[in-house]
Amino acid sequence: MMYPIGNKKLQLLLLLRFALMIFERIIRILVPLQTERLLRVFSPDGKTNDSTTLSKFDVGSVMLYVFYNYLQRHSSILSLLHNAAEKPLDSFVRDTLQLRFFEHVHSLSMQFHLNKQPYELLSIMQLGVQSVSQVTSIILFNLLPTVCDVSVTLLYFSIVWGWKYGLLIISNAILVTIASKLHGQMMRKVYRDMIEAGGTRRSHPQETLMNAETVKYFTNEAYEVGRYEEVIEMSRTSSPNLQFKTQALSVIQTLIWTWNLLAGCLLCAHEISSGKRDPASFMTFVLYSQQLEGPIQSLTWVTDHLRNTLASVDEMMAVLNLEPTVNDVPDAPPLVMSGGEIEFENVSFQYSHDKRGLSNVSFKIQKGQTVGIVGPSGGGKSTILRLLVRFWDPSSGRILIDGQDISKVAQLSVRENIGAVPQDPVLFYDTIGYNINYGRTTASKEELEEAAKVAQIHDTIMKFEKGYETTVGYRGAKLSGGERQRISIARTVLKNPPIIVMDEATSALDSMTESDIQQALTKLTENRTTIAVAHRLSTIMHADLILYIKDGEIVERGTHEELIQAAIDNGGQGEYYKMWRIQTGKLYGDSNSTVGDNEMETCAEAEEVMSKEE
Numbered sequence: 001m002m003y004p005i006g007n008k009k010l011q012l013l014l015l016l017r018f019a020l021m022i023f024e025r026i027i028r029i030l031v032p033l034q035t036e037r038l039l040r041v042f043s044p045d046g047k048t049n050d051s052t053t054l055s056k057f058d059v060g061s062v063m064l065y066v067f068y069n070y071l072q073r074h075s076s077i078l079s080l081l082h083n084a085a086e087k088p089l090d091s092f093v094r095d096t097l098q099l100r101f102f103e104h105v106h107s108l109s110m111q112f113h114l115n116k117q118p119y120e121l122l123s124i125m126q127l128g129v130q131s132v133s134q135v136t137s138i139i140l141f142n143l144l145p146t147v148c149d150v151s152v153t154l155l156y157f158s159i160v161w162g163w164k165y166g167l168l169i170i171s172n173a174i175l176v177t178i179a180s181k182l183h184g185q186m187m188r189k190v191y192r193d194m195i196e197a198g199g200t201r202r203s204h205p206q207e208t209l210m211n212a213e214t215v216k217y218f219t220n221e222a223y224e225v226g227r228y229e230e231v232i233e234m235s236r237t238s239s240p241n242l243q244f245k246t247q248a249l250s251v252i253q254t255l256i257w258t259w260n261l262l263a264g265c266l267l268c269a270h271e272i273s274s275g276k277r278d279p280a281s282f283m284t285f286v287l288y289s290q291q292l293e294g295p296i297q298s299l300t301w302v303t304d305h306l307r308n309t310l311a312s313v314d315e316m317m318a319v320l321n322l323e324p325t326v327n328d329v330p331d332a333p334p335l336v337m338s339g340g341e342i343e344f345e346n347v348s349f350q351y352s353h354d355k356r357g358l359s360n361v362s363f364k365i366q367k368g369q370t371v372g373i374v375g376p377s378g379g380g381k382s383t384i385l386r387l388l389v390r391f392w393d394p395s396s397g398r399i400l401i402d403g404q405d406i407s408k409v410a411q412l413s414v415r416e417n418i419g420a421v422p423q424d425p426v427l428f429y430d431t432i433g434y435n436i437n438y439g440r441t442t443a444s445k446e447e448l449e450e451a452a453k454v455a456q457i458h459d460t461i462m463k464f465e466k467g468y469e470t471t472v473g474y475r476g477a478k479l480s481g482g483e484r485q486r487i488s489i490a491r492t493v494l495k496n497p498p499i500i501v502m503d504e505a506t507s508a509l510d511s512m513t514e515s516d517i518q519q520a521l522t523k524l525t526e527n528r529t530t531i532a533v534a535h536r537l538s539t540i541m542h543a544d545l546i547l548y549i550k551d552g553e554i555v556e557r558g559t560h561e562e563l564i565q566a567a568i569d570n571g572g573q574g575e576y577y578k579m580w581r582i583q584t585g586k587l588y589g590d591s592n593s594t595v596g597d598n599e600m601e602t603c604a605e606a607e608e609v610m611s612k613e614e
């Protein structure tokens with residue numbers, strides 16, 4: 001991700017940056033040397049007799065000195081080249097990483113997505129991506145050059161000027177590093193609090209804006225503004241006197257620095273006065289010292305900055321290192337469909353050690369049949385669907401589609417063959433056409449319209465001014481629940497899978513809309529194996545098999561008639577029967593009444609009532 005493999009142009013730019021970096025280091029050495037040289041050229045050589053010898057007018061040396069100085073300035077052509085080479089490399093790192101992160105997050109299992117807030121993920125991605133490119137830049141083009149500068153100066157002084165100067169430089173570097181380390185420790189907690197407070201500061205407005213409708217329903221606008229004010233206040237107080245604390249370090253560093261300069265200048269002055277050096281060396285020493293001040297002091301900034309950016313990189317790497325919880329076996333073959341027969345064989349599953357999902361669930365659906373799943377809330381109905389699409393794998397037992405254990409085939413191929421119609425479909429913030437097309441992105445316009453017709457939504461769409469180009473609003477909020485539902489059916493029709501799962505697809509709708517949608521659903525499920533979770537029994541009454549799930553177990557199974565008959569035979573005792581009675585009214589009299597022809601007649605009446613409702 002950091003090295004542009006296969007991109008010659010970017011590799012050359014990287015090389016250019018390195019070359020520039022080395023060139024800059026050389027210029028840094030040359031400036032003081034050239035100054036010393038000039039001073040020597042200008043000074044009378046002391047050997048003339050009449051003491052009037054003038055210093056040489058060496059235009060070349062002056063020009064060279066000015067040229068070196070020019071190159072050293074930040075706005076010089078070198079900086080321009082540096083920046084020009086930096087941008088494309090920086091974009092490369094960011095783009096590659098961003099794409100990789102996006103791809104990785106999408107490859108993670110549902111469990112991960114249920115536990116993470118989307119904007120938290122986005123924030124991790126943004127900060128992480130930005131930090132990775134900064135880390136590269138900091139290490140390669142800040143830390144490395146600084147270490148180079150210090151080492152070269154140290155070597156130069158130690159070899160050319162003697163060990164005392166080397167000692168001065170090294171002690172300076174050590175003292176500054178100790179100071180910055182102590183400062184870093186002190187600032188760590190401040191930065192941590194700041195990052196935390198910054199996160200809340202970002203997430204709070206996002207959360208409330210995403211739920212603007214709820215805020216308005218409860219007229220909590222002022223409350224939310226008040227909460228945001230508190231968050232802002234908290235983030236402000238989490239970094240009291242941050243600037244003061246940060247600047248305190250520069251004050252200490254400058255003190256160390258000045259002490260060092262003083263010691264060096266005294267040493268140099270002493271050597272000049274004792275004739276060991278010429279006066280020009282004093283200037284060289286001062287200039288070198290000044291050259292070194294920037295890099296040594298920037299070490300603090302660099303290490304501090306590196307620490308912060310690494311914290312963000314760490315967080316991103318933690319996500320990038322996550323493995324999907326549902327994995328395919330090596331070289332898993334794709335699911336081969338031959339009709340869509342589904343079988344659950346003693347399937348048990350737990351979401352976590354304290355949360356039971358399903359225990360010993362077994363049932364079989366022949367191809368093209370419909371199974372209705374009913375039962376009390378939290379019983380495990382939706383869990384059956386989630387296991388079928390492999391959002392989770394069972395802890396024991398097997399789920400077979402057309403005789404193949406779905407945990408042994410590629411999970412994508414399982415999902416490719418299953419179409420889902422959820423209770424409250426969420427649409428993308430785009431046009432109706434885009435949302436339907438999502439079912440099969442390669443579908444033609446004609447196929448798209450055909451799917452919309454099957455889902456009974458085409459005419460409604462055509463009444464909109466912009467037809468299929470109408471935008472649906474945030475998560476489809478500009479459409480009614482029934483319209484959203486039919487669009488979701490249309491995209492499943494377009495996907496054309498052999499298996500359909502529906503999770504209470506009509507429970508949020510009124511009876512009129514429900515009947516429209518029911519027609520669309522009937523067309524959708526024609527000749528397809530279907531599992532439908534339902535609260536309204538009218539929607540699954542005619543299913544080939546009905547499963548009553550309670551506390552993760554199938555407690556009753558059979559067709560509608562069988563379940564009713566069994567309950568009647570059992571003196572009116574039966575979960576499904578009770579549910580049915582609650583939904584249709586007391587049509588059988590008391591539960592302990594005896595069963596006879598009359599009862600079955602009443603049963604037929606009830607069906608009639610339900611059909612009307614339908």
Ligand SMILES: Nc1ncnc2c1ncn2[C@@H]1O[C@H](COP(=O)(O)OP(=O)(O)OP(=O)(O)O)[C@@H](O)[C@H]1O
Nearest residue numbers: 114351355356357376377378379380381382383384
């Ligand atoms: N991702 C999850 N992590 C942990 N527990 C979960 C998760 N999803 C569901 N559960 C728990 O599993 C149990 C069964 O949930 P499930 O959604 O299957 O019930 P359901 O019968 O479909 O309920 P409802 O009719 O209310 O939708 C519930 O107790 C629920 O709290």
